[in-house]
Amino acid sequence: MSLSTTTPIVDARDLTRIYPLGDSEVVGLNRVSLTIAPGELVVLKGNSGSGKSTLLSLLAGLDEPSAGTLTVAGYDLLNVSESEKNSYRREVVGMIFQAFNLLPTMTVMENVCLPALLAGKACAPTADRARELLDWLDMDTRRDHRPAQLSGGEMQRTAIARALINDPALILADEPTGNLDSRNGGRVIELLQELNRRWRRTVIIATHSNLADPCATHQVCLKDGAINDSTCAP
Amino acid sequence: MRPLIFFIRLFYWFSLRQIRQHPWRAVTVLVGVALGAAVFASVRIAVHASLDSFTRSMDLVTGRADHTITRPGGRVPEDLIAPLLQNPSVQAASPFLSTYTRTREGSRPFLLIGLDPILDRPLRDWQAREENDLDPNWVRLLSEPGTLIIGSDLARTEGWTAGRTLTLVHRQGAAAFTVLGQLTAEGLGLTENGRVAITDIATFQEFTGTHGGVDRIDLVLKTTHADRLSALQTVLPAGTYLQGPGEAKRGGRNMIRSYALNLSILSFAALFVGMFLVYSLVALNAASRRREVAILRSLGASSRVVFWLFMAEGAFYGLVGWLMALPLGIVLARFLLEGVSRTISSLFVRVNVAGMTLSPLEIFFSLGVTLGVAVLAAIQPAREAMGIAPKEVMAEGTAARGGGYRIRHLAVAGLLCVLSVVPLAGMPGYRSIPLPGYLATLLLFVGFALMAPWALQGAGRRFQPLLRRRAGLPAHLAAGYIQDSGSRTAVSVGALVTAVALFTALVIMVQSFRHTVEIWVHQTISGDLFVTTRMAEINRTWEPFPEGVEDYLKGLPDVALVPNRRFTLSYGGFPFQLEAMDFDTFDRYGAFFWLEGDGRRLTDPLDAGEGVIVSEVFANRTGLGVGDRFRTEVQGISLDWPILGIVRDYRTRGGVVFCSLDDLRQRSGGMAWGGVRIFFRERFMARGDAVVALQDDLRLRFGDRLEMLPGKDLRAAVLKIFDETFAITTVLLIIALVVAALGITTTLTVLVLERARELNTVYAVGGSLKQIRKMILWEAVFMVAVGEIGGLLCGFVLSYLLVFVINRQSFGWTFLYGVDWGALAFSLPLIVATALMAALPAMRVVYRSPPATLLRER
Structure with a gap:
């Protein structure tokens, strides 16, 4: 499936991921082909087990496909070294998780700064950028709090700030509203939309809810690990 | 950066x-x-x-001596100094004597050095405080007999000051000394941390009865060229040797x-x-x-x-x-x-x-x-x-949950480690260091630690059904958890295995050792009264009895005498004792603790001087065994005997060689007794006042010149030294056990904290707090039981290594292997109790947080 004719930021061909499970195998993703142009806001839709998170893991460089090709922002993810993959995760993609995945021993500020510091950036400008992001996300009063002291919405906004600290070209959000109430969920979707519209970030949201549907430039529907547009029908 | x-x-x-x-x-x-x-x-x-x-x-x-002249087993003639000073190779020569002495009132022993204050100047630094330039103390040492200069420790601890008169004791009896002053904190003044005194050589010889002889002559040579050294050796009388000054230090x-x-x-x-x-x-x-x-x-x-x-x-x-x-x-x-x-x-x-x-x-x-x-x-x-x-x-x-994998592989690797102990145990040590033995010990610990997960899994699996029937659901759940816990619990069990193994092995080793030493003490250190010259033991120089003692002892009624003469010699750099004795009389009242050789058949050939017997330590140190020839030199007499047997002896690390006193007397043309052990012919006398009466009689007759110790006191003293030696071991062992108990505490506590959600689920579905605590206790029981059994098995193997490999290679001695089941049976339950006590903190942390909170948390 092709979403654009310009130079794509994501170019996947026959992407397949098979997990061994004891003596049998589970097909997580089955020959998925997909191109996404820069500046898109793509919503990956599908039920639980449809392959959304698997696709997102592959795009984030967290997992490796069993077959096919995958190029993201010029990185051929099947043929990069481990250290290149680390750089890719630090600088090219920003990841937002359903479970927030903040490090519990670190403060909001420290969590946000971490990817930049891992990328070898200087501390002072990183801190300035983190403050800027936290101000934008209305988190300026919570900078020194630990994750355990935050509400779900605050945790997710912290995760968004963390995902943006290195100015990544691609934002990946895996069920970002899954652990939030509707008000906070709506606020998170608004922020992702703002990222896409105002800051021209490419955003891919994997979700089974309909909250993100209105702001999507495209929707990709998955079923049993394969793209199946008919499942997107309301 | x-x-x-x-x-x-x-x-x-x-x-x-x-x-x-x-x-x-x-x-x-x-x-x-x-x-x-x-x-x-x-x-x-x-x-x-x-x-x-x-x-x-x-x-x-x-000091600055680069060579020294000694005479094994005897003293160097003093008149050798004059020709040495004239020798073109010699820059300086100084006689040197030393002995430990103490006051008649019983001060702690201190080192008394006898030297020539003039000749000694180029060799050693020493100086008295508050010197009078017109009449320095070193000149007064020469001119005033019976004077000495004391070190700072003697001044401080004994309170001795200049002008004080002391009565010091030695083999010749007691003599009065006047303190001239105190040594400054330099050179000889620092020897033995200042517990030292210096006197003139003539006073020293008078005091110790060593006229004409010195312990050694220290030299500073003009050249150390090999030819010159050989030439110097040729002018020395037979039996005296030129050697480097570090020999004694190296030996020690x-x-x-x-x-x-x-x-x-x-x-x-x-x-x-x-x-x-x-x-x-x-x-x-x-x-x-x-x-x-x-x-x-x-x-x-x-x-x-x-x-x-x-x-x-x-x-x-x-x-x-x-x-x-x-x-x-x-x-x-x-x-x-x-x-x-x-x-x-x-x-x-x-x-x-x-x-x-x-x-x-x-x-x-x-x-x-x-x-x-x-x-x-x-x-x-x-x-x-x-x-x-x-x-x-x-x-x-x-x-x-990590670590539940590879359990079989780990067990196989552990078994291989344990099996590798066998060939390592057979390998020789390197220069008294049992490296293969230590490596075997390490592999033994590692091997048992690696097998711990497998043992835990097996124990959990095997006992789970039985526990369900006999001890209820908590024990059943505990067994199930232990089965799956993998390497996490196994690590603490490994620590406990190590500590229990050390404990078991050391209990066995110490008990075996003590039992063997007890037998040795009662057989070989037999005798009702031991008599030596004053300060002989502490000085390890075995001087002959003062005049008249030998004759008087020979005339004593109702007693049998086993006289001896000892020499501290060196064999291949290791100091050892040569003890010349009367085998025949000894054999009637005591016995050697034989390792090789038939004691009953050897008494006659030994007495006849047809050979010697050596201690196990000496045999292991030197590599000499039965049938080899033992060669040494005493007071210039070359000795060469075949070795007829090997006996156990634990008195010194250097070992002992026993030869016939009669034979040595004949070869040397007369060898005075240096000590004697006295046996009462009527055994009831040994238990009565006869020993005390004999001591009083000898003291009255020979005053301070003899040292006497009743046999039972000597045997008790030997065992006391033994117990004190192993007191350190016990302290180290207890600390290792405490550390292992801390391991159990940590593991259980962390396991409980980690499973908070799981435990709260059990609570939520109806488990009581008591049941859950019981479950944790059962987990501890499993860990402690496996640790204890593994530790016991490992400990027995380790005890064998300690007794027959490490001790033999380190100290040269072995002992009769015996397990004191009583001591083990008494102490092991204590370890079990301690380890189970370690479970208490873990049991207390259960439900410190409200279950609902924990269940809600992800």
Whole structure:
């Protein structure tokens, strides 16, 4: 499936991921082909087990496909070294998780700064950028709090700030509203939309809810690990 | 620089804050490491203080001498000095004598040195304080007989000042000395930490009855060219030898070295057990923080960063544990110092340790070992953390339980380690250091630790159905959990195995040793009264009896005499004793503890001088055995005998050679007695007042010139020294057990905390608090039972290694292997109780938080 004719930021061909499970195998993703142009806001839709998170893991460089090709922002993810993959995760993609995945021993500020510091950036400008992001996300009063002291919405906004600290070209959000109430969920979707519209970030949201549907430039529907547009029908 | 600063920051954020959140876990591990490090450092400090004291005293006494002339088993003729001074190769020559003495009132013994104040000047530095330039003290030593200059320790501890008259005792009896002054803190004045006195050679010889002879002549040569040395040797009378001044020092250091190493390794055991603790906590952190590690990885942290984070955590425990160990180590060292120096003085060479110093090298060494052990312990958990894939960040559910895999592989590797002990045990040591034995010990511990997960799994599986029927559901659940717990619980069980094994092995070794020594003491150190010349034992120079003693003793009625004459000689650099004795009489009242040779048949040939018997230590040290020839030289007489038998003897590390006194008398043209053991022919007399009456009679007749010790007192003293020697071992052992108990506490507590959600689910579905605590107790029972049984098995193998490999290679002696089941049966339940007590903190933390909160948390 092709979403654009310009130079794509994501170019996947026959992407397949098979997990061994004891003596049998589970097909997580089955020959998925997909191109996404820069500046898109793509919503990956599908039920639980449809392959959304698997696709997102592959795009984030967290997992490796069993077959096919995958190029993201010029990185051929099947043929990069481990250290290149680390750089890719630090600088090219920003990841937002359903479970927030903040490090519990670190403060909001420290969590946000971490990817930049891992990328070898200087501390002072990183801190300035983190403050800027936290101000934008209305988190300026919570900078020194630990994750355990935050509400779900605050945790997710912290995760968004963390995902943006290195100015990544691609934002990946895996069920970002899954652990939030509707008000906070709506606020998170608004922020992702703002990222896409105002800051021209490419955003891919994997979700089974309909909250993100209105702001999507495209929707990709998955079923049993394969793209199946008919499942997107309301 | 920036990556390093970032790493430190990340370590603080990720690791230190985690440690701070669970302070008691960290404190438990730190206390364990600190105890281990303190024991290790303090033992080394104590041993090195003794070793340094010995070396320093030997160096101070040697002074600038580059060669020395000695006469094995006898004294160097004094008249040799004049021709030596005229020899063109000799720049300076000075006679030297020394002896330990004490006051008649019974002060602690001190070293008295006899020298020529004029000839000695080029060789040694010493000076008296408050010298009168017109009449210096060294001149007064020459001109005023019966004078001495004392060291600072004597002045301080005994309160002796210039002008004080002392009555000192020696083999010739007692003599009055006047204190001229005090030595300054330099050169000879520092010998034995100032517990020394200097007198003129003539006064010394008068006092000790050694006219015409000196212990040695120290030389400064103009050249040390080999030809000149050979030429100098040729002008020396037969039986006197030119040798380097460090011979005695080397001999003494050789004797102490393996003792020091053994004690260091024993002390390392506590640190080794501490290593399990570090492993345990780092591994548990790595396992319980899998998700956090995965988050780090997903944010772009390399696997190397993760590896070093956990390695740094191990290093942190090592460093902080070591810092905590410093004050503890100093206190322990003070406690150990006296015991260690007393043992060295009893078994090896006399040392007088006034204090201890903390050398920077020793401080860095203990830091290096502690850090090394902690970092080594963290390697495996760090490697496992390094392998956590970033994709785990997407996984749902709680942290995966690690370590349940590869259990069979680990068990096989463990079995191979244990089996490799067999060939290693058969390999020889290297220069009295049982390296293969130590390696075998390490492999034994590692082997049993690796088999622990398999044993736990097996125990859980085998007993689960039985426990369900007999002990109810909590025990059944505990068995199930233990089965699945994998390497986490196994690490603590491994620590317990190590500690119990050490305990078992040392109980067996000490009991076997004591039992053997008891037999030896009652057989070989038989006799109702032992008589030697005054100060003979402490000086280890076995002078003949003063005039008249031998004849008087021969005339005593109702007693049998076993006379002897001893010499301290050297064989291949190792000092040993040659004891000439009357085998026939000895055989009637006592017995050797034979290892090789038929004692009943050997008495006659031994008495006839047809051969000698050697102690096991001497045989192992020298490699000589039955049938080999033993050659030595005593007072210029060359001796050459075949070795007819080997006996057990535990009196000295250098070993003993027993020869016939009659034979030696004939070869030397007369050899006076140096000691005698007296047996009452009527045995009832030995138990009555006869011994006391005989002592009184000899004291009345010969005054202070003899030293007498009733046989039963001597035997009790030998066993007391033995018990004191092993008191240090017991302290080290108890600390190792405490560290192991801390391991159980940590593991159980962390396991409970980690399973809070699981335990609360049990609570939510109807389990009572009592049932859950019972379950935890049963888990502890499983761990302790497997640790105890594994430790016992490992301990028996280790005891064999200690008795027949390590002791033989380190000390040269072995003993009769015997298990004191009583001691084991008494002490092992105590360990079980201690280990189960360690489960209490874990049981207390259950439900510290409300179950609903925990169940709601992810």
